[in-house]
Amino acid sequence: MENTSETVSDCPKKHALATRLVHGATPFDPCTGAISTPIYQSATFRHPGLNESTGFDYSRVVNPTRTELERTLALVENGRYGLAFSTGMGAISSLIKLYKPGDHLIVSEDLYGGTYRLFQEYYALYGFSFSYVDTSDFARTEAALRPQTKALFVETPSNPMMKVTDIRRCAQLIHGRGGHLIVDNTFLSPYFQTPLDLGADIVVHSGTKYLAGHNDTLAGFLVHSQDGLEEGLRNAQKSEGASLSPFDSWLVLRGLKTLALRMERHQASALRIASWLREHPRVGKVFFAGFPDHPQYGISKAQARGFGGMISFYLKNPADAPLLLKNVALILFAESLGGTESLLTYPVVQTHGAIPEQMRLSAGVDERLMRLSVGIEDPDDLINDLAQAFHACGEL
């Protein structure tokens, strides 16, 4: 294995995505034949001599297990460079180091609360400015441009309202100003959407979610294809020190092998459950990107290969929320998403608690809203669990 200066351009891109996910950038260890990437649990590496290196010096900077994962992520996102971080927030934190005080970023208003907190509670104080807009509305996005705008940071589908932003149009818009389009691709994963193919400059992931996929580890990624960005991002990763550990890198490599199977299952079950929820007398509006009457269904069809496994829905009566959260038995009331186990989240207090009330409400995140990450259990068991939990809410 070689170090990170190597891109994945020479890797087996000819194979379909599901195959690339299984075999990764290096299908077997060239030294031993090991099929599972070895975990190089070493903090440091011996130098053969002065000014000589194996390509690996110190694991914060580069580690062979992490390098294999980084190259695999680049391979499956159709990028040239991948960078692995200890969490999604670690990835976003290093990404922001590309910009300087005075720079302005346009950000999807309906986004992961932790990203908002990082931007507002830290970078806004250091002289960066952020405009939060509904990026699924192109006119509003365009109107938010300023002479200092350096990037557009988009979540699509958005968290938790499942709004879909037109990636191609946004890329054209921001490239016209010489800025970057950054896409948080956590919700669809590269199995369903590869934003670099649509003109995005940088893809962000919380690898904690679908990529690792088993609710057992934290990870974050940046993927891109530009030599001009690589030095700055790599330097931020090594300087900030939020690089992914060898063991966690291995867990994500293992998770990726089944990403294609899992995403198909998450999506098929989500479609069934979303349709079932829509008919339930205690449920109001259901938000799922895969409904043909979703306002941006056409955009999803044009830019993605699927709709994912995330559903949000309004309860008709917000007083049902605590009862539902208490009474789900198989489905677990917990933060996070994208794992094998189905999780029910209450965004208003959990994932979006850091967002100020007015902004939260204008995005639609209120006391009625529930978010369901559909796992890979039998979908009938999941529907039965929701049915009994609604039943426990009492008479209508």
Ligand SMILES: *Cc1c(COP(=O)(O)O)cnc(C)c1O
């Ligand atoms: C979870 C999440 C993050 C943050 O990732 P961590 O791994 O928890 O740090 C960022 N963006 C989205 C869309 C997420 O769901």
